[in-house]
Amino acid sequence: MYPHPSADVQRARDAVAARLRELRLDAGISGRELAVRCGWSESKSSRIENARTLPSDSDLRAWCAACHADNHAADLIAANRQSGEAYVQWRRLQRTGLRRLQESGASLYERTSRFRVYCSDVVPGFLQTPEYATALLASIAAFRGTPDDVKEAVAARMRRNRVVRDGKHRFFILLEEAVLRHRIGEPDTMAAQLNHLLEATAFPHVALAVIPFTAERTVWPLPTFTIFDTARVHADSLDAAVTLVQPSQVDLYSRAFEGLARDAVRGEGARLLISRAAESARQ
Structure with missing residues (x-):
């Protein structure tokens, strides 16, 4: 087993997840309603919102569209990519030197x-x-x-x-x-x-x-x-x-x-x- 990802990487992931939750709450919709609008399962919404699943670029665009917050998509995608790249780098170091x-x-x-x-x-x-x-x-x-x-x-x-x-x-x-x-x-x-x-x-x-x-x-x-x-x-x-x-x-x-x-x-x-x-x- 590899050690858990660094605290900095996890904080970056948590920050993206927290922002997505804020957008959903600002839109006044439940996790179930967001899932319906995005065309995926309610459990997927929960995993993304609780930072258990790293969303794709298309996931983030769909989330923002469902919350009528398309103007936030670009920054969220950039933030999400940076956390993902840091995580991949950390795992590569642990695995291959x-x-x-x-x-x-x-x-x-x-x-x-x-x-x-x-x-x-x-x-x-x-x-x-x-x-x-x-x-x-x-x-x-x-x-x-x-x-x-x-x-x-x-x-x-x-x-x-x-x-x-x-x-x-x-x-x-x-x-x-x-x-x-x-x-x-x-x-x-x-x-x-x-x-x-x-x-x-x-x-x-x-x-x-x-x-x-x-x-x-x-x-x-x-x-x-x-x-x-x-x-x-x-x-x-x-x-x-x-x-x-x-x-x-x-x-x-x-x-x-x-x-x-x-x-x-x-x-x-x-x-x-x-x-x-x-x-x-x-x-």
């Missing part, structure tokens, strides 16, 4: 033109060295108790990361200074990783900035997230990268990214912070 997660994101990376990446904990996967990625993924696999496929997962990550150099994509990366100071792996591993970050500041399609410890903050430090064009956000939690696709959610994270960027230093300022961290890592 880390390699499949790396490979599953490859097509999304290829079709994304602009990446906006904010990291508050570790170096973003796009810019990780194989040794750093090995140390990081090994610790994740050990913590989560997933299959030990770290070597394969690192190879998949390195293949995926070719998008950084192929000239077809642009990367805007913001790092908290803490990312430079949290040691992952042996001192030589961390120093080499930081040297690679220095090299990345010269990549033609990468804009890298660092938010110093001493910056006067206009936006507080946040959990790591990535914005893919203007279509979706992956926001990290302990057990999954939750996918956010509602336009209002993407806009919220875009505004947060802009605010965080105002607190960052670029160019020589960023390279100085990285160089100092690299010197400290060797000691």
Whole structure:
């Protein structure tokens, strides 16, 4: 048996179910009447409303139509998809390990033109060295108790990361200074990783900035997230990268990214912070 889905995923499912119940109550109809209008069983309405069954897009459209609330369908579908995708990702991790997660994101990376990446904990996967990625993924696999496929997962990550150099994509990366100071792996591993970050500041399609410890903050430090064009956000939690696709959610994270960027230093300022961290890592 697999463990129960994460609390975040379940809360997302419960939120969709609660909203559907509100629409039914606002329409003044019973679960039985809603089932009749939708052309399905009363038990199906109950399972959906109590978050025991994940509704399909057509189920949600039918529910909204039955409640004369068609204008709510698009947001509900987006919210429902994000909870479903996070659940699938969590189950895949439990079942098959880390390699499949790396490979599953490859097509999304290829079709994304602009990446906006904010990291508050570790170096973003796009810019990780194989040794750093090995140390990081090994610790994740050990913590989560997933299959030990770290070597394969690192190879998949390195293949995926070719998008950084192929000239077809642009990367805007913001790092908290803490990312430079949290040691992952042996001192030589961390120093080499930081040297690679220095090299990345010269990549033609990468804009890298660092938010110093001493910056006067206009936006507080946040959990790591990535914005893919203007279509979706992956926001990290302990057990999954939750996918956010509602336009209002993407806009919220875009505004947060802009605010965080105002607190960052670029160019020589960023390279100085990285160089100092690299010197400290060797000691």
